[in-house]
Amino acid sequence: MSAPEVRDAATLILIDREGGAFRVLMGRRHAGHKFMPGKFVFPGGAVDPQDFAMAIAGPLDERVAAKLLIHTRRKSQEYARALALAAIRETFEETGLALGVTELGPPPEPPEGVWARFAETGVFPTLEGLDLLARAITPPGRTRRFDARFFVAESAWIAFRGAGVVHPEAELTELVWVPIDEALGLEIPNITRAVLGDLAALGPGPWDLARPRPFYRMVRGQHVREEI
Secondary structure, eight states, X not given: OOOOOEEEEEEEEEEEOGGGOOEEEEEEEOTTOSSSTTOEEOSEEEOOGGGGXXXXXXXXXXXXXXXXXXXXXXXXXXXXHHHHHHHHHHHHHHHOXXXXXXXTOSOSSOOTTXXXXXXXXXXXXXXXXXXXXXEEEOOXXXXXXXXXXXXXXXXXXXXEEOSSSSSTTSSEEEEEEEEHHHHTTSSOOHHHHHHHHHHHHHOSSOOOTTSOOEEEEEETTEEEEEEO
């Protein structure tokens, strides 16, 4: 059997600072999933070709975009934008939360499928509030492998909250807002634990957008944490 393809993917860590707390949004994956069943994770998934066609109300910060293009074969701004849009689309698809702005009206001519449903909320996605927290490539030997970018955004960018998306038969069966120390006590994948540690180490911010980002991968059979 051939090794699984390493697919580009994006994840979004939403932060809520209401009341001075520092909480993150996590969802429990359905127990029937082959990939990380029953684990608490951040919303996310593979990049879709339609992510390259979706309009945006505002661009990524150029320092964030530059970090996204390190150690990649594709060096275009369109590629960096698609990675960030994938995080927003997957979050909407899995949680019903649409990130963006409403004062511009819905985006024009969205691609069919999830992005069309996103546009129906009246939210125009914007990348201005997204930062890159970390990057990780799934180790060899797994049934699925992803080159995942972990984005982070403030909950203030949530412009729409859809109901009925999370339920016992959905991809995510429950959502929780939890402090980082409590999140570390949940049933979470190892990479999620590492990324939560990176987030805790950053502190409350503001963060330097030109700072080095952790990059987790295997090199010559060893797990390494590099900086990009």
